[in-house]
Amino acid sequence: MSTAGARTRATAKATRSAAAVAAVLTLALTATACGDDGSSTGEEGSGKGTITFWDNNGGPRTKVWKKIIAKFEDKNPNIKVKYVPIPITNVQSKYDTAIQSGGDSLPDVGGVGTAYLANLAAQGALDPVTDRIEDSSLKGKLIKNMVDSVRAAGGDEKELFSVPTSANQGTLWYRTDLFKAAQLPAPTTWDAFYKAADKLTDKGKNRFGFTLRGGAGSVAQALDMMYAQSGISTFWDGDKTTLNDPKNVAALEKYIALFKKVTPSADLNNDFAKMVAQFDQGDIGMLQHNLGSYVDHVKQLGKDKIAGIPLPPARAGSARTIVSNPVDGLGLFKASKNKAAAWKFIEFAASPEMNSLWNEDVGAIPANVGAADDAWISEAPPTKAALESLNDPQTKVVQLPYYLPDWNNISKADNEPSFQKVLLGQMTAKAFCDKVAKELNTAQADWKKHQ
Numbered sequence: 458m459s460t461a462g463a464r465t466r467a468t469a470k471a472t473r474s475a476a477a478v479a480a481v482l483t484l485a486l487t488a489t490a491c492g493d494d495g496s497s498t499g500e501e502g503s504g505k506g507t508i509t510f511w512d513n514n515g516g517p518r519t520k521v522w523k524k525i526i527a528k529f530e531d532k533n534p535n536i537k538v539k540y541v542p543i544p545i546t547n548v549q550s551k552y553d554t555a556i557q558s559g560g561d562s563l564p565d566v567g568g569v570g571t572a573y574l575a576n577l578a579a580q581g582a583l584d585p586v587t588d589r590i591e592d593s594s595l596k597g598k599l600i601k602n603m604v605d606s607v608r609a610a611g612g613d614e615k616e617l618f619s620v621p622t623s624a625n626q627g628t629l630w631y632r633t634d635l636f637k638a639a640q641l642p643a644p645t646t647w648d649a650f651y652k653a654a655d656k657l658t659d660k661g662k663n664r665f666g667f668t669l670r671g672g673a674g675s676v677a678q679a680l681d682m683m684y685a686q687s688g689i690s691t692f693w694d695g696d697k698t699t700l701n702d703p704k705n706v707a708a709l710e711k712y713i714a715l716f717k718k719v720t721p722s723a724d725l726n727n728d729f730a731k732m733v734a735q736f737d738q739g740d741i742g743m744l745q746h747n748l749g750s751y752v753d754h755v756k757q758l759g760k761d762k763i764a765g766i767p768l769p770p771a772r773a774g775s776a777r778t779i780v781s782n783p784v785d786g787l788g789l790f791k792a793s794k795n796k797a798a799a800w801k802f803i804e805f806a807a808s809p810e811m812n813s814l815w816n817e818d819v820g821a822i823p824a825n826v827g828a829a830d831d832a833w834i835s836e837a838p839p840t841k842a843a844l845e846s847l848n849d850p851q852t853k854v855v856q857l858p859y860y861l862p863d864w865n866n867i868s869k870a871d872n873e874p875s876f877q878k879v880l881l882g883q884m885t886a887k888a889f890c891d892k893v894a895k896e897l898n899t900a901q902a903d904w905k906k907h908q
Contacts, residue, residue, distance in 0.1 A: 498791065499584070499790070499791050499792045499793045499794055499796055500793070500794045500795070500796065501795075501796050501797045502793075502794055502795030502796060502797050502798060503795065503797065503798075504535075504536075504795070504797035504798050504801065505535040505536060505795075505798060506535075506536065506537070506795055506798060507536075507537045507538075507539055507795075508536065508537075508538055508539070508564075508565040508566060508793070508795055508798050508799050508802060509538075509539045509541060509564040509565050509566070510522075510526070510538050510539065510540055510541065510564055510565065510566045510567070510802065511541045511543050511548070511551070511564040511566070511567040511568060512540065512541065512542045512543060512568055513543055513545060513548040513567065513568030513569065513570060513785070514543075514544075514545040514548075514568065515541070515542020515543045515544055515545075516542060516544060517819070518542075518815075518818070518819060519540075519542050520818070521814065521815055521818040521819070522540060522542075522815075523540065524814065525805075525806055525811050525814065525815065526538045526540055528805075528811070529801075529802055529805045529806070529811075532805070533798075533801060533805075536798045536801065536802070538802060541564065543568075548568070548573075549573040549576065552567070552573075552576075552577055552582065553576070553580075556577075556580050556582050560582070560792045561792075563582065563790045563792050563793075564790055564793075565789070565790060565793040565794075565795060565796070565798070565799035565802075566787055566788070566789060566790070566793075566799045566802055566803055567787070567788050567790060568785065568786070568787060568788075569583070569618075569619045569785075569786050569787065569788035570783050570784070570785050570786070571606055571607060571610035571611075571619075571781075571783045571784045571785075571786070571859050572610075572783045572859055572865070574607070574610045574611050574618055574619060574786075574788075574859065574860075575610060575611060575612045575859060575860035575861075575862075576862075577618070577788065578611045578612060578613065578618045579612070581791065582790060582791060582792075583618040583619065583788045583789065583790060583791060584618075584788075584789045584790065584791045584793075584796065585616040585617065585618060586617050586618065586619065586620055586788075586789055586800075586803075587615070587616050587617045589789070589800055590617065590620065593800075593804050594804060594808065595620065595804060595807055595808075595825075598809070598825050598826055598827055599620070599621055599807075599824050599825060599826070600621070600624075600822075600824050600825075600826060600847060600848055601848075601850075602847050602848070602852065602854045603621040603624050603784050603824045603847070604617065604621060605854065605856065606621070606624070606781045606784045606854065606856060607619055607621050607784055607786060609781075609856040609859075609860070610784070610856075610859040610860055611860065612860035612904075612908075618788060619786035619787060619788040620786050620787045620788075620803055620807050620824075621784045621785070621786045621824040622785050622786050622787060622806070622807055622812060622815065622816075622823075622824050623784070623785045623812075623815070623816050623819065623821040623822060623823060623824055624782055624783070624784045624785070624821065624822045624824070624847065625747040625748050625749060625782040625783070625821055625822070626747060626748055626767065626779065626782055626822060626843040626846070626847060627678075627681040627685075627745060627746075627747055627767075627768055627779065627780065627782065628745070628746060628747055628748055628751075628765040628766065628767065628768075628839055628843060629644060629650070629743060629744075629745055629765065629766050629767070629768055629769070630736070630743065630744045630745070630746060630750070630754060630763060630764070630765045630839075631643070631644055631653075631742060631743045631744075631763075631764055631765075631766075632740075632741070632742055632743070632758070632762055632763065633761070633762055633763065633764050634761070634762045635657055635740065635742050636653065636657075636742070639653075639656055639657060641653045641656060641657070643764070643766065644743060644766070644769070645766060645769055646769050646773050647686055647769050647771075649769075650743070650769065651711070653666060653742055653743065654666030654667045654715060654719040654742065654743065655719060657719075657742035657743075658718075658719040658742075662740070663739070663740065664739075664740040664741070664742075665719055665720055665721055665739075665740070665741045665742070666715075666719040666720075666741070666742045666743060667715055667719050667720050667741065667742060667743045667744070668720055668721060668724055668727070668732055668735055668736050668741045668743075668744050669712070669715060669716060669720055669724050669727075669732070669745070670724070670727055670728070670729060670732050670745075670746075671716070671724045671725040671726060671727055671876070671877055671880050672725070672726045672727045672728040672731070672873070673728040673729075673869070673873065674728055674729055674869075674873075675873050675876045675877070676868050676869065676872050676873055676876055676893075677868060677869075678745060678746075679709060679712065679876060680700075680780050680857070680868075681745065681768060681780050682708065682709075682712045682745060682768070683700075683705045683708040683709050683712065684705065684708075684778050684779075684780050684855045685768035685769065685770075685771065685777075685778050685779070685780070686708035686711065686712075686771055687702065687704035687705045687707070687708045687771060687778075688704070688770070688771030688772065688775060688776075688778050688853075689702055689704055689705060689778070689855070690776075690778055690853035690854075690855060691855060691856075692855050692856060692857060692858060693858075693901070696898065696901055696902065696905070697894070697898055698894045698897045698898060698901070700890055700893055700894045700897065701887070701890035701891050701893070701894035705890060706886050706887050706890050709879075709886040709889070709890060710886045713879055713880055713886060716880045721735065721739075721741075723735065724880075725877060725880055725881070726877075729746060729750070732744065732746065733746060733750045733753055733754075734753075736754075737753055737754055737756075737757035737758060738757065745768070747782065748765070748820055748821065748822070748839060748840055748843055749820060749821075751765065751820055751837065751839055751840070752820060764838065764839070765838070765839030765842070765843075766839070766842055767779070767842055767843055767846040776851040776852060776853050777846055777849070777851070777852045777853070778852075778853045778854075778855060779846065779847070779852060779853070779854050779855065780854075780855045780857060781854050781855060781856050781857050783859070784824075785821070786824075787803045787806060787807065789803060807824065807825060808825065808827075809825045809826075809827025809828050810828075812824060812825040812827075812828050813825070813827075813828035813831045813833070816828065817831070817833040817834075820837075820840070821840075822840060822843055822844050822847060823844070826848065829844060829848070858897070858900075858901065860904070861897070861900045861901065861904055862900070862903075862904065863896075863900045863903075864900070867893065867896045867897060867900060868893075871896070872889075872892070872893050872896075875889055875892060875893075876889065
């Protein structure tokens with residue numbers, strides 16, 4: 458690439474980053490200027506009447522939410538919940554549009570994931586729920602690591618802007634039947650993982666030890682593998698990211714060395730759906746993906762041929778390092794005219810029984826510690842192992858900067874093509890890490906400048 462071309466791309470990136478920050482700030486100022494919008498103080502209300510709830514993944518979760526709503530209305534006959542299913546791909550834009558149009562159409566309660574929590578908090582759309590949790594039955598009942606993730610994602614070190622309800626987690630899936638036939642131990646250490654990847658590969662018979670993600674979502678998976686192997690427990694060292702720390706670079710080098718050596722060449726373009734399908738339908742020993750694919754694995758392979766464990770700790774006997782996955786939650790919208798009733802619904806939905814019911818249906822980790830001993834978790838060993846690791850006080854969770862306006866651009870579309878170049882040997886792991894780190898450091902500086 459010419460020097461002029463590089464400058465043009467750099468200028469475009471800086472402009473986009475600044476524009477992203479400016480957009481959030483502009484929306485926040487717009488919300489503040491309006492009288493009855495997302496930043497309105499709303500009212501506590503009578504604690505009775507009708508409240509509106511937006512489901513942030515309407516369709517897949519509609520059935521379980523209707524069960525919870527029916528139970529809530531049975532227990533609270535003076536409150537009716539108007540359920541509105543919003544497709545997950547549209548939810549952020551739906552919230553933004555409602556705020557910009559004055560806020561009257563915002564719900565009382567809405568599903569809010571940490572991936573866009575900062576955006577809503579910056580626009581003044583959400584009520585802090587820290588004090589409400591402290592004064593409720595939820596006090597001390599929410600998994601600390603999930604609470605920390607929500608607090609970090611909101612961009613405020615003190616306040617929580619949603620009540621966490623569930624989380625996912627990176628999981629190392631492996632074929633127990635193939636491991637048994639090869640007389641291999643479970644891949645509970647990185648040494649065992651790499652040895653199994655080699656031994657289970659026989660390209661002549663179209664057998665591979667591992668399948669990785671080279672298409673959409675590849676950077677997120679690479680981060681999981683890097684930090685788990687390096688053991689680095691924080692994303693920032695001061696105002697600089699640890700992503701390009703030499704230990705992370707070395708971990709990435711080991712990870713990408715697997716490509717085509719012990720993985721199918723098709724991995725270069727695989728998104729999660731293609732990667733999971735390839736694993737479930739072929740003779741592949743291991744796969745790194747989250748808990749969401751458990752149902753697919755069991756359906757295709759059967760429970761007796763599949764197992765899932767948290768990614769191994771950096772060193773045997775050391776604390777496990779986990780990269781934060783987006784945490785789903787329930788937000789109380791500031792403009793609500795009946796916050797008392799809305800909070801009753803949130804508290805009910807996040808209670809042990811309802812939180813367990815919801816997470817069993819969607820296959821995620823419940824946020825309420827009271828659900829930990831429920832029978833369905835014991836019957837789903839991967840979920841149980843993930844819950845135990847997340848709830849382990851020794852576990853180190855690397856909090857990704859979801860609060861950065863440009864995080865999605867940097868961690869997805871802008872750098873997924875570069876990751877493919879790394880897999881193809883057209884770019885070094887160090888150059889890739891340095892490139893992403895530089896963009897993140899700039900985004901962090903821009904964000905801090907506008908606080």
